[in-house]
Amino acid sequence: MNHIKNKTLLAAMLTEGKGLSVFNPFDDSLLAIVKTVNQAQVEDEVLELEVGQVEWQKRSAQDRSNLLKRWHQLILENIDDLARIITLEGGKPLKEALGEVRYGASFIEWFAEEGRRAYGSTIPSPSSDRTLLTVKQAIGVAAAITPWNFPLAMITRKAAPALAAGCSFICKPSELTPLTAIAVTELAYQAGIPKDVLRMVIGDAHDIGEAFTYHSSVRKFSFTGSTLVGRKLQMQCASTIKRTSMELGGNAPFVVFDDADIDSAVQGAIASKFRNAGQTCVCSNRFYVQDSVYDEFVEKLVTAVDKLTVGNGLDDSTDIGPLITLQAKQRVSDLIREAKGRGAKQINKEVQLDGQFVAPTVLVDVEHDRPLVQGEIFGPVLPIIRFSDEDEMIKMANDTIYGLAAYFYSQNMNRIWRVAHNLEYGMVGVNEGIISTEVAPFGGVKQSGKGREGGKEGLEEYLETKYVCIGGLTN
Numbered sequence: 365m366n367h368i369k370n371k372t373l374l375a376a377m378l379t380e381g382k383g384l385s386v387f388n389p390f391d392d393s394l395l396a397i398v399k400t401v402n403q404a405q406v407e408d409e410v411l412e413l414e415v416g417q418v419e420w421q422k423r424s425a426q427d428r429s430n431l432l433k434r435w436h437q438l439i440l441e442n443i444d445d446l447a448r449i450i451t452l453e454g455g456k457p458l459k460e461a462l463g464e465v466r467y468g469a470s471f472i473e474w475f476a477e478e479g480r481r482a483y484g485s486t487i488p489s490p491s492s493d494r495t496l497l498t499v500k501q502a503i504g505v506a507a508a509i510t511p512w513n514f515p516l517a518m519i520t521r522k523a524a525p526a527l528a529a530g531c532s533f534i535c536k537p538s539e540l541t542p543l544t545a546i547a548v549t550e551l552a553y554q555a556g557i558p559k560d561v562l563r564m565v566i567g568d569a570h571d572i573g574e575a576f577t578y579h580s581s582v583r584k585f586s587f588t589g590s591t592l593v594g595r596k597l598q599m600q601c602a603s604t605i606k607r608t609s610m611e612l613g614g615n616a617p618f619v620v621f622d623d624a625d626i627d628s629a630v631q632g633a634i635a636s637k638f639r640n641a642g643q644t645c646v647c648s649n650r651f652y653v654q655d656s657v658y659d660e661f662v663e664k665l666v667t668a669v670d671k672l673t674v675g676n677g678l679d680d681s682t683d684i685g686p687l688i689t690l691q692a693k694q695r696v697s698d699l700i701r702e703a704k705g706r707g708a709k710q711i712n713k714e715v716q717l718d719g720q721f722v723a724p725t726v727l728v729d730v731e732h733d734r735p736l737v738q739g740e741i742f743g744p745v746l747p748i749i750r751f752s753d754e755d756e757m758i759k760m761a762n763d764t765i766y767g768l769a770a771y772f773y774s775q776n777m778n779r780i781w782r783v784a785h786n787l788e789y790g791m792v793g794v795n796e797g798i799i800s801t802e803v804a805p806f807g808g809v810k811q812s813g814k815g816r817e818g819g820k821e822g823l824e825e826y827l828e829t830k831y832v833c834i835g836g837l838t839n
């Protein structure tokens with residue numbers, strides 16, 4: 365932490381006394397102890413934000429936009445510190461952390477602009493003495509729970525549309541990565557965003573989850589995390605009929621057709637699989653390769669995988685950092701062991717690593733019903749399955765409860781349209797391994813969630829449509 369240059373950020377992160385200990389996943393060293401709050405305190409904070417929201421929504425969209433733009437600018441001015449904090453507490457290679465800061469900041473700039481376009485509409489009236497119109501209004505207090513894998517971008521992707529829409533926003537970041545959350549919030553305050561409009565609360569996940577989901581003043585709840593937890597939170601939100609957005613688990617297929625550009629497919633596979641050591645909801649989870657290009661793809665892929673460097677995220681040469689916790693490593697190792705026990709073969713260099721590291725692992729002859737293929741791996745493991753027929757492949761790709769992202773490589777335009785249409789996923793990458801951007805809607809179908817973040821859709825998640833009928837008019 366002593367490399368952080370902005371001393372105000374450092375002071376905001378380092379609090380005295382008892383609280384939550386934050387560790388570096390690279391070497392398990394203690395980074396900081398941060399202040400926590402309990403359920404009753406969170407409930408009080410929600411009430412303060414309810415008051416703050418009333419004034420915030422009265423401000424002009426232009427005014428809110430200016431403050432968001434200032435926040436965006438301050439984040440970019442502090443990019444090196446923020447990236448370093450992300451790497452220290454999350455393990456992500458520094459080059460990826462820098463990318464995350466830019467990605468996270470881009471949502472603020474985007475929604476600063478989109479907030480000025482929250483248009484209503486006029487409706488042709490069925491009677492001449494009435495005028496009908498709709499206006500867009502902020503929902504109210506929005507609460508969110510965000511994950512550790514993108515400790516900055518998953519906050520800004522929710523906070524920026526909420527604030528731009530005129531909502532106030534309260535968030536519980538992951539207890540594994542609270543420092544980035546504290547730092548980015550401090551920059552928001554420096555930008556002039558009021559403290560009764562934006563809050564970060566750190567503490568027990570269960571208690572804060574209850575405070576958010578059962579509180580009648582919270583009108584919107586947004587969650588990024590596992591399907592298991594999302595399902596429970598969604599049920600809790602039902603008690604007060606909240607609007608919800610759920611960005612949940614994925615099981616992304618990555619398909620290589622016989623008409624693909626194989627070099628580009630290999631590059632896309634590496635980018636999509638090993639981003640953040642395989643710990644993203646949209647990481648490719650299972651690879652399907654058509655018969656006639658199978659050998660070529662697998663050989664080139666293994667060559668590329670064996671060039672990847674595993675190590676400390678702060679080293680320039682590192683491509684893959686540690687997994688977030690020892691339990692995460694244990695879970696991924698168990699999946700590999702289970703698949704190998706059922707006949708899967710590792711075809712790249714086998715390396716055993718200490719600490720929280722898992723070496724990149726390429727497996728072939730994997731049975732399709734194994735947990736490695738059916739569940740979300742969240743680690744640098746790449747199971748490959750051979751296929752011959754397109755329809756058979758689509759069936760396998762869709763045979764899952766998840767529907768977040770899918771990827772495929774083909775140079776045939778007919779096939780591109782057909783397969784993109786037939787894949788039951790919220791997002792499809794064609795000849796691309798990384799598709800996330802602030803300008804496009806991010807989200808899933810089936811049990812991968814509901815709602816969209818980013819794009820023009822992202823703002824709608826924080827707006828209500830009010831219909832106004834003006835009657836008794838004379839012409």
Ligand code: SIN
Nearest residue numbers: 514588644645646800
């Ligand atoms: C996630 O893994 O939840 C987000 C990934 C992304 O935004 O690309």
